[in-house]
Amino acid sequence: MSEQSQWAPSLRIAVHLLLAGVAFGVGWWLWSISDREWWMFGIYGAIFALGGAIRLGQAFLEVINILIRRRRMAKYGSQGAAPKADRMAGEDDLRDRGLLK
Secondary structure, three states, X not given: OOOOOOOHHHHHHHHHHHHHHHHHHHHXXXXXXXXXXXXXXXXXHHHHHXXXXXXXXXXXXXXXXXXXXXXXXXXXXXXXXXXXXXXXXXXXXXXXXXXXX
């Protein structure tokens, strides 16, 4: 990857998973303290759980995109013939072609 750290995709996935875990944890905590008097905590808990699910989905899609990108790069790398090196032209070759006297 040019101009991008090789750790950037992994770091993005880790951040998505961390935020999903935090959102799920806060959502669970808010849901568990809600009751008739504090019913709004249940709604906030559901919103946080939805946010955690969205972050989890983003992490999943990031993993899928990385796998697709790696497959595509492997496919491009396998196309064509393997590089071959020509031998160096010696003085005899250069004289035969009229490049040296």
